[in-house]
Amino acid sequence: MIATRALYSDVIRERWRRPRFRGELPGATAVAEDVNPLCGDRVRLMLRLDGVRIVAAGFVGDSCAICTASADVLAELVVGRPAAEARAVAAGDLLAVLQADIRPTRMRCVTLPLSVLAQALNGGGA
Amino acid sequence: MIATRALYSDVIRERWRRPRFRGELPGATAVAEDVNPLCGDRVRLMLRLDGVRIVAAGFVGDSCAICTASADVLAELVVGRPAAEARAVAAGDLLAVLQADIRPTRMRCVTLPLSVLAQALNGGGA
Amino acid sequence: MRLHEITRGDFPVLGRVVNGHPLVYLDSAASSQKPRTVIEAMSQYYARSHANVHRSIHTLGEEATELYEGARDRVQRFIGAQSREEVVLTRGTTDGLNLLADALCAGLAPGDEVLITEMEHHSNIIPWQLAARRQRLALRAVPVTGSGLLDLDALDRLLSARTRVVAFTHVSNVLGTINPVAEVCARARRAGAVTVVDGAQAAPHLALDMSLLGCDFYVFSPHKMLGPTGIGVLWGRRERLEALEPTRGGGEMIKEVWLDRAQWNDLPWRFEPGTPPIAEAVGLTAAVEYLEKLGMDRVGEHERALTRQALAGLAALPGVRVFGPPASVSRGAVVAFAVEGLHPHDVAALLDAEGIAVRAGHHCAMPLMHRLGVVGTARASFSVFNAPDEIDHLVRTVADLRSVL
């Protein structure tokens, strides 16, 4: 039997199977996409801002369970917040929700959505 | 004191100091030049043919003592002979005259003039 | 004795324990492991004989030059090339394809056509895209059939008097398809096109004979065939190489240089500017020696047996999709597969937790992924040291995967 628990927490498995924020976001006002060059994971994050406040978020991409769960949690964390606060979300905040013991080599799966968020809020390339 | 005798015979030293066929050959009818890619030695061989017979030979170049002596001996060996006979001159013939115990890695210094001769007789590039 | 019983002890890395399990390395198509003789040949070279090659009159320089040029001779025999001058040592398949795309396309006219295929690796796509943009050429691709084969009828329709180059892979790194090189080259030649074959996935597994293949250029990467990183092989038919103007300059590729002009060196050095990969050439010789001692026929047989075993085992699993031609067709030593409900990266990560190394992703063949309608696949690939029970272990572990995520 595969030692899966060491790799994927229940939260990751749940968010992978039934992500809450996956899908195109019509009327997005800030969009960015990036790739993790180490594994090829790709995430595109879409935000709708009302003034400085993020009022909706969505993501699409081609990414593993960890990265998908991370993007989903990130989307949940930033909706309703001002951009400045969203920018302050850190890897630790995501890990706290994911409740997983991520190996150092997979940390970039967690952090890719964060860097895409930063790009989107900086008006980075769609 | 340098173990020069192992490297250079008296014939090589003599031919290096006072080559008999070194110099441009006015009215040359067959010319070729080549480089030993291993060391960078370069020899340009000039022949004057009268019908099929080589009536004069000369060489210029930028080459070490062994290669220079080899070219000088080769020029001497081919002058007066028909091209077909000149073509038949082999490395062994040159070594017999040079009276040297050439290491395998320096054999190309001996044979470069031979391949230039073949090119010249085949109408190869000037 | 099966081949792996002879070879396993020769590969130091197989002693590795990964996540508590003995390493099962099934990623040789990306880069193979190295036998001890290859590793030691390079160490010995550095410890005894290293110097720069060519134009050197000292003992180490002569030794290094003989070793470097000796690799060329060894490769010549290994691939059945007519002469050593036809063997150019490059930095890899990608490097060779860039060299060829630059040099072959330099003289082409706007509207001339380059033909590739839908199953190419990015390394056999982008260099032609760049050249096409520069020279305003048309770049077209031969489609792949539903069963993963080159569509030869479409090839005939695409070939025309404007086709100048046909560049295609010998063996697909995703589908495992072995393309009919001689057949494609014959058709291309009739259309007057130069042929370039990407042999990256073929050279490690098939006995090669350049005189039978019928192509004009053939490139491959020693690091995929038990040899070192940092070196590549480009074979070119002599008259084709002679006609090619160099597009890269530097030391060693010239005979004479003035500030405003230069005279090229002879083949093959004309295409080897700068200090070449010397220690890597020594490792390449050792890799070829190792493969020749095993015998390429036997190597191919062993890997085909493993491939059949993996295909049959994986295809029988519920929720597992296997890509490429049916097992009845002779295939290269790769099996790409997908597990329903799992991202390929997770398949790889979960297998890695059991010590099994497979690759996952688009395998540098995105156009083929688009054609297959997937974002990526997992891929197991095999080499001389893989054992049948490693394939069993793979199949058993994949069977468990769907329950864990």
Add this chain to the structure above:
Amino acid sequence: MRLHEITRGDFPVLGRVVNGHPLVYLDSAASSQKPRTVIEAMSQYYARSHANVHRSIHTLGEEATELYEGARDRVQRFIGAQSREEVVLTRGTTDGLNLLADALCAGLAPGDEVLITEMEHHSNIIPWQLAARRQRLALRAVPVTGSGLLDLDALDRLLSARTRVVAFTHVSNVLGTINPVAEVCARARRAGAVTVVDGAQAAPHLALDMSLLGCDFYVFSPHKMLGPTGIGVLWGRRERLEALEPTRGGGEMIKEVWLDRAQWNDLPWRFEPGTPPIAEAVGLTAAVEYLEKLGMDRVGEHERALTRQALAGLAALPGVRVFGPPASVSRGAVVAFAVEGLHPHDVAALLDAEGIAVRAGHHCAMPLMHRLGVVGTARASFSVFNAPDEIDHLVRTVADLRSVL
């Protein structure tokens, strides 16, 4: 302790006996020897961690990627680059210069000018000749003064609004001249030109700091600085690299590929198509670590002392001519010389008979040879492991040479 007393035991090759004499290796400018740590780092890598890099989710792939990318970080610190994205790993100095000549000249207009110098290595001449022919650019060379220095007045006269690129060597591989990089770059920048510096002979001997040099691009070869063959370094100022369109394609340098177009990857991978020299990157890390442990200031000091000793010793011999700036000027670790009545190849062969390895020939700097009025020279060059008594041995042996041929 002098540096060689610390280092000699680290170089396995120094145990070599050549023609009955202990090896005296004075050809490091062509390619240096390697300390044990470099050789073993690569063997260990192949024996434990080899896999292809990037896009790999298995343990070995992750290890190999960390090691490969770790080399970039190490080089970044070693040369004082602002960020790791500015460090591109190539196949050598020649490779880097070809990449730059292709990419920088692609957008230039007929009549635009590229400026090199009379003391360049062929690797910094031919790539610009090829690009100049392709784009119909003018290629000009800054002359060298009688004392072997760059003629800076001539530089000013040659620089104009048409000058787009100034490419020149940091240290001459023949004369040993250390060019005033910051000064030349400042003048070039005022003229609006991009600057490319060939650091092949500087990186092994000088402490480098990209922020002080003021150039836009800097390239060098690890095999000349105790590292392996098969790898190179190209540093580029970030905004210059960002503005450069890649001219070589393949795997890893793209983010997304369609049959007719592609989207480039981020820096630095954009300029690293195909499987990179992975084991070589591991060796490069070990070489940089070795040099950093010694300290580049101390390395340079040691080599300058040997150079001064050789210059003084050889210049004092009757019939021996020494090239390059006077000993009073700070020089690189090479001494080119000629012995009256002897061809340089024979000088090298005769010294080799005594176990002394020097290089002889045009040193891939034919235009400089024309300028000096010679067909070639002998050249002794020095590294961290050379000892003062080796220099004495060289000088004594050269003193005897004229009598033997």
